[in-house]
Amino acid sequence: MTLEIQLIEKAQIALKELYGQDVEAKQIPVQQTRKDLEGDFTIVVFGFTRMSKKSPEQTAEELGEKMLSAEPFIESYNVIKGFLNFVIKDDYYLNILESIKSSDKYGFTATNEKDVVVLEYSSPNTNKPLHLGHIRNNLLGWSVAELLKANGKNVKKVNLINDRGIHICKSMLAWQKWGENKTPESTGTKGDKFVGDYYVLFDQKYKVEIKSLVDGGMEEDVAKKQAPLMLEAQEMLRKWEAGEKEVYELWTKMNQWVYDGFDITYGSMGVDFDKVYHESETYLLGKKLVEEGLENGILFKKENGSVWCDLTEEGMDEKLLLRADGTSVYMTQDLGTAQLRQEDYNPNEMIYVVGNEQNYHFDVLKIVLQKLSKDWAKNIHHLSYGMVELPHGKMKSREGTVVDADDLMQEMYDTAKATTEELGKIEEFSAEEADDLYKTVSLGALKYFILKVDPKKQMMFNPAESIDFNGNTGPFVQYTYARIQSIIRKAKEVGISSEYSSEMKLEAKEKALLKHLGNYSAAIKQAGDHYSPSMVANYIFDLVKEYNKFYQEHSIMKEEDANKQAFRVELSQQVAGVISSGMSILGIKVPNRM
RNA sequence: GGUCCAGUAGCUCAGCUGGAUAGAGCAGCAGCCUUCUAAGCUGCGGGUCCCAGGUUCGAGUCCUGGCUGGAUCACCA
Numbered sequence: 001m002t003l004e005i006q007l008i009e010k011a012q013i014a015l016k017e018l019y020g021q022d023v024e025a026k027q028i029p030v031q032q033t034r035k036d037l038e039g040d041f042t043i044v045v046f047g048f049t050r051m052s053k054k055s056p057e058q059t060a061e062e063l064g065e066k067m068l069s070a071e072p073f074i075e076s077y078n079v080i081k082g083f084l085n086f087v088i089k090d091d092y093y094l095n096i097l098e099s100i101k102s103s104d105k106y107g108f109t110a111t112n113e114k115d116v117v118v119l120e121y122s123s124p125n126t127n128k129p130l131h132l133g134h135i136r137n138n139l140l141g142w143s144v145a146e147l148l149k150a151n152g153k154n155v156k157k158v159n160l161i162n163d164r165g166i167h168i169c170k171s172m173l174a175w176q177k178w179g180e181n182k183t184p185e186s187t188g189t190k191g192d193k194f195v196g197d198y199y200v201l202f203d204q205k206y207k208v209e210i211k212s213l214v215d216g217g218m219e220e221d222v223a224k225k226q227a228p229l230m231l232e233a234q235e236m237l238r239k240w241e242a243g244e245k246e247v248y249e250l251w252t253k254m255n256q257w258v259y260d261g262f263d264i265t266y267g268s269m270g271v272d273f274d275k276v277y278h279e280s281e282t283y284l285l286g287k288k289l290v291e292e293g294l295e296n297g298i299l300f301k302k303e304n305g306s307v308w309c310d311l312t313e314e315g316m317d318e319k320l321l322l323r324a325d326g327t328s329v330y331m332t333q334d335l336g337t338a339q340l341r342q343e344d345y346n347p348n349e350m351i352y353v354v355g356n357e358q359n360y361h362f363d364v365l366k367i368v369l370q371k372l373s374k375d376w377a378k379n380i381h382h383l384s385y386g387m388v389e390l391p392h393g394k395m396k397s398r399e400g401t402v403v404d405a406d407d408l409m410q411e412m413y414d415t416a417k418a419t420t421e422e423l424g425k426i427e428e429f430s431a432e433e434a435d436d437l438y439k440t441v442s443l444g445a446l447k448y449f450i451l452k453v454d455p456k457k458q459m460m461f462n463p464a465e466s467i468d469f470n471g472n473t474g475p476f477v478q479y480t481y482a483r484i485q486s487i488i489r490k491a492k493e494v495g496i497s498s499e500y501s502s503e504m505k506l507e508a509k510e511k512a513l514l515k516h517l518g519n520y521s522a523a524i525k526q527a528g529d530h531y532s533p534s535m536v537a538n539y540i541f542d543l544v545k546e547y548n549k550f551y552q553e554h555s556i557m558k559e560e561d562a563n564k565q566a567f568r569v570e571l572s573q574q575v576a577g578v579i580s581s582g583m584s585i586l587g588i589k590v591p592n593r594m
Numbered sequence: 595g596g597u598c599c600a601g602u603a604g605c606u607c608a609g610c611u612g613g614a615u616a617g618a619g620c621a622g623c624a625g626c627c628u629u630c631u632a633a634g635c636u637g638c639g640g641g642u643c644c645c646a647g648g649u650u651c652g653a654g655u656c657c658u659g660g661c662u663g664g665a666u667c668a669c670c671a
Contacts, residue, residue, distance in 0.1 A: 026611080034614065044613055046651055056651085082651085083614060125671070162671070306669060315597080316667085323669040330671050359598060360666050386599080387665080425631065441633090453607070456599075458664065460606060469633050471619040472607080479633045487630050526610055538608060541618080552626095552635045572630095594633075 002518075003073060003092060004030045007041060014066035019051040032515075038078055039085030040515065046082045056082030093514040094502040100517060100574045107520040107581060109152035117153045118345050119145050121353035122271070125162045126258040127171050127199040129192045130265050132395065132403035132461060133355070136388050139450050139587065141353040142271040143533040144383065146585045151528035156345055159273045160337055163255050164280040169236040171195050172250050173229065174202035184257050190406070192261030195254055200397075205229060241327065268409050270443065270587055277340065279333045286336025287328050290321045293372050309368050319364050334365055335372075342376050349379050351531075356384040356456070383531050386458035403461070412442035415467040416475075426593060437591055441475050444588045448474030451586050452537040472541055474588055477579060480544045480551075481590040484576040487556055491569045494557070500566035509550040513571060516543050520578050524585075533586055540582040547575050 008028045015023050027047060033039035045060045052059040057079055064077035064084050075087040100106045121141020124130060130138075145155045175198045184194040206229045213223035224230065239247040266272065290307055293299040299309050299321060307322035321332050341350060352362060362382035369377035387394075395402045416438045420426060426434060449466045453459040469475035506514070520539070527535035556572065559565040580590050 029611090029613070031613080037614080042614090044652095046613075049651080081614070123671095165671075167671080304669090320669055325669085327669085329669070355665090356599070357665055358671085361671090363598090384599085389664095419633075423631090423633070425633090457607090458600070462606075465606070465620070468620075471633095473619085473633085475633055476619095479631080483631055483634085490630060522610090530610080534608085535610085538618090541608090545618085548634060549636095551630080555630065557630045593631085 002522075003088065004041065006071065006073070007043070007067070007086070010067050010071045011043060011063065014063055014070065015048060015051070018062055018066060019048070021051045023048070033085050037080065037085060038087060040088040041086045043084045043086075044082060045084055049082075060084040090504075090506045090511070091502065093506060093511055093518075096514050096518040097571060097574060100577070101570070105581070106574075106578065107524050108150045111149065111154055112152050113154050115153050116345050116347040117148055117155045117349045117351060118158055118341050118347045119148070119155055119351040119353065120158050120160055121145075122159045122266075122273070123162065123354065124159075124262060125167060126192075126255050127167045127196060129190075129196045129261065130405040132388050132390075132405065132408060135269070135405050135408070135446070136385060136450050136459070137353055137355070138266070138269055138271045139447050140383075140385055140455055140533065142269075143447075143451055143586050144351070144353065144455075144531050146587065147524070147528050147531070147533055147536065150524050150585055153349075156274045156347070157272065158341070159276045160282075161259075161276060161278050163278045164240070164283065166233055166237050167199070168251065168255070169233045169240065170202040170206075171199040172247070172254055173233050173236055174198040174205070175254065176250065178205075184260070190261045190264060191257035191259070192265070194261070195258050202229065202233075237327075265405050268406070268443075275344070277337055279337070282336040282340055283328045283333035284336065285339055286332040286334070287322065289335050289339060289372060290328075290332055293321075298371050309364075309371065311364065311367060314367055316364065316367075319368065321368070331361070331365065331368070334361075335368065338365070338369060338377075338380070339374070342374070347379065349381060350376075351381045351383050353383045353385065356386055358382075359384055381531075383455065385455040388459055388461050391460070391462055403463075409442065409446065411463075412446050412467060413438050416442035416445065416469075419469060420594070429593075437594060440589045440591050441469070441478060441594060444474035444478050444583075444590075445469060446474075447586055447588050448477065448537060451533045452541075454534045455532055474583075475594075477540055477544050477583060478588075478590050479594060480547055481576055481579045481583075482592060482594045483551065484547075484572045484579075485592045487572055488569065488576070490557060496569055497562070497566045498570060500563050500570060504561075504563060504567065507554060509546075509553055510568075510571065513543075513546050513550055513575065516546050517574060517578060520582070536582050536585050540579060540586075543575065543578060543582075547572075 005025075007030050008025050011028050011030075012023055012025065015021060029044045029047070031042050031044070033042045043060075043063065045056055045063060048059050048063070049056055052062065054062075060079040060082060064079060064086075067086070068074050068077055073089050073092045075089045077084060077086050079085070119141065121144075122134065122138050124134060142157070145157045148155050175195075178201060179198065184191040187194065189197075206227055209227040209229055210220065210223045213227060214220050218226070236247055240251060290299060293309075294301060294307055299307055301307050304324040305326070306320060306324040308318045308320055310318055312318070319331065320329060321335075322328060338350065341347070354362065359382065362380070362384075366377050366380050369380070390401060390403070392401065417434075420434075420438065420441065426437065429437065446466065449461075450459075452472065523535060523539040527533065527539075554568065556565060556568045559568065583590055
């Protein structure tokens, strides 16, 4: 039980005694006292003046007096206007340290196996390499999974690969025509990049065709549909759906190249999945659901044979679910995928980490499923995140402003290496250890940079700022951790005891640190409720700043009081533990030296 | 045009259920390394919290209306 809850309970009793009224816990606002004022916790008493029929100051005085005698942890109180400030005894803060020491995974809730959450993220297309936008998705998805685990959820991370459709056929067709049987191996190209190049090539050749048709007097819209390459791609899609062997084999081969490439990128980012779904495996189930809905009269068919869902009652439009030629669209396969996941896991919650450009899609998905009598549709939650912008505007492949995921990680690595070498602190490291550190620091910088921003907000990715390792950054946090490790190593060398007596007066900075450590559980809870790793990042940043102030002001190795010295080592140890724990939720490693 | 999201310091962002004088980082200026790692610490300057109403003892936070920016409203995904 936290002190805040204890204070609320004591306040309830005191209010009952003083004014004879029962007050709900929610009605008692307890907050941390402003830093510049004396006190640790504050109760705002304005709300009680109606029952006390006295001024806020008098009410606060009466309440303070009562609570002082009732709550042993209260050292003293003071009143400023309607604010009742309590000074809490050092014992309470020393107890926090003890409870952290003795708890197994401090701040984390034990896993409830039955509370299953299926979380989809990444969801790539197999025609394009991963870029900066995917990076936010992947880091966010992985981190939210960890965050929910920390809150006791049994999280299943799933990926849904969009491995079918007209866009795949475009790459296949281009390779067939101009690929000269080259392979990623023969050209030394990463598989996803290799296939992506053919997708681009298709587009270039396609545009040439359109232009010559338009020059020949054809309307542009018509030309886009009539261009031979487009017709060929569509023909290929039909062959694929018919299961024609040659097309299917080509599709299998090229997709495998892409998967091999993706695996490398996922590996460098440090993200993984419990299960991977492919749209090629789920779209038929989606079609089946649509057909059932049609039979039950929930959906309707238009004259040309296309199938729709009427959403006008919900204030939306009609939504296409099957094309006139019977092929399925994005929505169709998402219906099937959702159904499959429900059958696979029967989860309490289904989370989709997908950009806010698809808000409408998920609103519709939920409604359509509900119309199809899937009562579990209410468990669907679209974790909608904002787009990543660059200083010059949006990423546009045409203008070559797409920030490739692999390239970005490599640049970060190079910068981390250069900075580390310049500082010259790890000269005794082996090549392997150094490589490890560069990865830790560069990924730490990237992940922290992306995750510190509230997911739902659009974010600005400034390359120059992303490789800055000072201030509110991943390396800043890592650096603090490394300094603590250095202290702990020295403490062991010198043989400083890990036992200390709690008979001591805490310094202001020590108390502030303990206070902050005590808030870790609440921070994780709050971050989990909001699906927001950024709240964890902000918590860690504040903790680290607080520690650095302490570090600056109080020496540990030079401390003459052995008891204080032992206490400070222990305090540092637990701060390091929480840093490491919080950073692990963000998917960031912490180094012992840097 | 309809719907959804956002607007806080020069820039990038925090500000949980409404609470005291709105905070960080970066950039700028001035200090601190013979002392546990200076990727650090300290100080200074910097604000019409988009605007206008409303609710409240109290509004950056809630409500209404407007302004600005973004997303979306495909037989694309």
